[in-house]
Amino acid sequence: MSMAAVETKKITLRTADNHEFEVEEAIAMEFSTIKTFFDENPDASEDTIPLPNVTSKCLSAIIEYCKSHLAFRARETSSSIDEQVRTYDEEFVKARDNESLKELILAANYLNIKALLDMLNQAVADRIKNKSVEYVRRFFGLENDYTPEEEAAIRAENEWAFEGVDPDDD
Amino acid sequence: MWSTLPFDVLAKIFSFLSPDSLACARSACRQWHTCARTYPSTLPQHHQAWFLALPTRNRGQCCYVHNPVVDKWHMLSLGFLPDPIRPVASIGTLILVRPTNCTILQLALCNPFTRQFKYLPMLNITRTNPAVGVVILEPGQPGPNPDFRVYVAGGMSEAPRGGATYEATLEMYDSVDDAWHIMGFMPVEFAVRLTVWTPNESVYSDGVLYWMTSARAYSVMGFHLGSHTWRELSVPMADRLEFAALLWRNGRLTLVGGTCGEDACIWELTEGDGWGLIEKVPIELGVKFLGGKRSWGSTKCVGSEGAICLYREFGSGMVVWREIEEKVRWEWFWVEGCHFIRDKQVQNLQIKGVFLYPNLAPSCLLSI
Numbered sequence: 308m309s310m311a312a313v314e315t316k317k318i319t320l321r322t323a324d325n326h327e328f329e330v331e332e333a334i335a336m337e338f339s340t341i342k343t344f345f346d347e348n349p350d351a352s353e354d355t356i357p358l359p360n361v362t363s364k365c366l367s368a369i370i371e372y373c374k375s376h377l378a379f380r381a382r383e384t385s386s387s388i389d390e391q392v393r394t395y396d397e398e399f400v401k402a403r404d405n406e407s408l409k410e411l412i413l414a415a416n417y418l419n420i421k422a423l424l425d426m427l428n429q430a431v432a433d434r435i436k437n438k439s440v441e442y443v444r445r446f447f448g449l450e451n452d453y454t455p456e457e458e459a460a461i462r463a464e465n466e467w468a469f470e471g472v473d474p475d476d477d
Numbered sequence: 478m479w480s481t482l483p484f485d486v487l488a489k490i491f492s493f494l495s496p497d498s499l500a501c502a503r504s505a506c507r508q509w510h511t512c513a514r515t516y517p518s519t520l521p522q523h524h525q526a527w528f529l530a531l532p533t534r535n536r537g538q539c540c541y542v543h544n545p546v547v548d549k550w551h552m553l554s555l556g557f558l559p560d561p562i563r564p565v566a567s568i569g570t571l572i573l574v575r576p577t578n579c580t581i582l583q584l585a586l587c588n589p590f591t592r593q594f595k596y597l598p599m600l601n602i603t604r605t606n607p608a609v610g611v612v613i614l615e616p617g618q619p620g621p622n623p624d625f626r627v628y629v630a631g632g633m634s635e636a637p638r639g640g641a642t643y644e645a646t647l648e649m650y651d652s653v654d655d656a657w658h659i660m661g662f663m664p665v666e667f668a669v670r671l672t673v674w675t676p677n678e679s680v681y682s683d684g685v686l687y688w689m690t691s692a693r694a695y696s697v698m699g700f701h702l703g704s705h706t707w708r709e710l711s712v713p714m715a716d717r718l719e720f721a722a723l724l725w726r727n728g729r730l731t732l733v734g735g736t737c738g739e740d741a742c743i744w745e746l747t748e749g750d751g752w753g754l755i756e757k758v759p760i761e762l763g764v765k766f767l768g769g770k771r772s773w774g775s776t777k778c779v780g781s782e783g784a785i786c787l788y789r790e791f792g793s794g795m796v797v798w799r800e801i802e803e804k805v806r807w808e809w810f811w812v813e814g815c816h817f818i819r820d821k822q823v824q825n826l827q828i829k830g831v832f833l834y835p836n837l838a839p840s841c842l843l844s845i
Contacts, residue, residue: 409482416486424489432493437547440501449506461504465590465837467542467551468500470819 319355326363327355330370337373339419358418364407365414372399372423400430405447440469488516495524495546496590496835503837517838525799526781526832528812529572529589530791531564533827540589541791541815541823542835545784545799550815552823557592564829566611566678567781568625570836571843573611580605584627584650586843590835593843597650600629601657604644607632608671610679610686612702622842625652628679628686630663630700631671643668647700652842661705670698680723682730682746687723695721695734713744713752719773724780727804731755733785735763735773741787743798758787759809762796781832792816792825 316332318341332352336342341356358366379392400408408431415424435443440462444451453461462469491499491513503513528543542551555562560576562585567573571586581603585596607629614624627650636642645668647660663671674692681687685699687710694715699708712721714736721734726745732752735741740763744752758766766787767773778787783800792814801808815823 412486412490413482416483416489428490429493431490432498435502436494436498438498438501440504443502443505447505449509451505452507458504461510465500465504467553467590468497470551 316352318352320366321355321357322361322363322366323359324363326366328363328366328370333377334370334373337377337420339421340417343419360417361414362410365410368399368411369414369418369420369423373420376422396426400427405434484512484515487512491516495544496527496837497544497549497551499837513837517836524834526567526784526834528779528786528788528795528797528830529564529567529833530788530828530830531562532791533563533829541818541828542589542833543812543815545797545812548812550818552818553589554592555589558587558594562587564831565609567831567833568611568613569623570834571622571840572831572833573609573627575609582607582609582629582632584609588836588840588843590837591839591843593839595843597627598655598657600648601659602634602644602646602648604629604632604634605641606672607644608675608679608688610681610688612681612686622840626650628660628700630688631668631675633672643672663700663707667698667707677722680725680730682725682728687730689721689723689732691721697723697732710746710750713742713754720776720778722778722780724778724785726780726785731780731785733778733780733787735776737773738771741773741776743785756798756807758796758798762809762811765811766794766796768793777830779830779832784832786812786830786832788828788830790814790825791823791828 317329318332318335320328320330320335322328344356345352375395376392379388379395382388403411408427412424412427412431415427435446438446443449451458487509491502494502499513503510525545527545530541530543532540538556539552539554542553543549544551560578562574563577565573565575565584568586571588574585574587576583576585582605583596583599585594587594608631610628612626612628614626628647630647632644633641634644643665645662645665647663648657649660650657670690670692671688674690675688676691677689679686679688684703685701687697687699690696690698695712695718696715697710697712699710701708712718712732712734714734717736718734719737721732724731724733730746732744732746733741740760741758742754743756745755747753766789775789776787777789778785780786785798786795788795794814795812797810797812798807799810800806817823
């Protein structure tokens, strides 16, 4: 009697720049958008899923993230695992510039991956935490489109918050 | 770039910002300001309550708030208030206050961050100096403005033939119908205690409103809301405590108090109305807090869901016991007193403190 090899089901995803990615079903199911699609269309699993809003660079990073977190979750929970997860998340975010963070956020939002989205949002929030308004503008390439009167009114609205922020050190 | 980020995504990022950082972020450009206004954060789950200090000799000028995450004090202008106020209790993101320039009790709601203020309707029976308490209905429900009830008990009212008499009624304000209702009566001696010896607001626990009264020895009075009955609880070391405060912590009625020359203690109400000692203020923090003195006399204490704070004057520094891991671990912290804000020296004022969840979004509850 031969043992049939269990084949892990693979799902094919096509990115905006026409790259195809084959991922294990378990990983594709981390993307709630895709999971919902399959729940509603159970016969569609052989088809290639188009992701017009996601670039290949983003998708490969996201796949890496989900793969790693799935592996973490498969192990027994402990404080050292939590520590490893924290370190992984920090490293995942640290080297990325604002533009790629933004793309990842948009992709994670589109694919509806809550844990990744929360982590990315927290990372961006940490980058602008306790910084001056000018720093926030420079950092995110925002143009100050207020008239001087409007700006004064806005600052008066929350005057208490504008003192004592970290010095702009660049 | 970031200015084209869809609002619902940007709003999620904003929900991770503490109130001071949010205030800066939404001032960056029109898009971000509009986003913050369109998608006001509902009470963020992971944000901590801030300590708000209101000077008691309040010329209505300003109050001070402490951001526990970065250990920073801020000054908030109170120029928008029609009258000088004293805080009574906190209701989520709002504070219940009473104007200090009139003897009759009137109550109002206030958000010092959005500069909103609104009087509650007048009581059915006007009275001076009653005991006050707040019950938040379904705490933990989403939304920054939960339904709540305010209870007012005792006080002195005008007697039919002139003069004043102790008022033996209890009234309740319901935020749902924005009206006061007379709920019941109490024995006159309780009315006296609630009027003369009850400076602080009540604590609600398990269907009962508890007030700490301080006539000669401390004791606790409780009003059971379901049966409209009153009861009394004794207090450990009642005649030796130099200060005593009631709080709510981890689902239990909690008592904080200190005796001369000893550590301040924290007790929990246990089954059978006994008190179990659960914690003591660490010696070195107690010494620092009292500035080398042995008496706890001028100490005051307030709490929120995850923190208990002992404080004195504004410049004295505070001792805070804060929940670090949910329901598992609490830790002690020292908070340096505030001496300077914006390079200007701050007077060492007498203050009354409350905890408050900062909310920058204007509340429709407070629009007149």
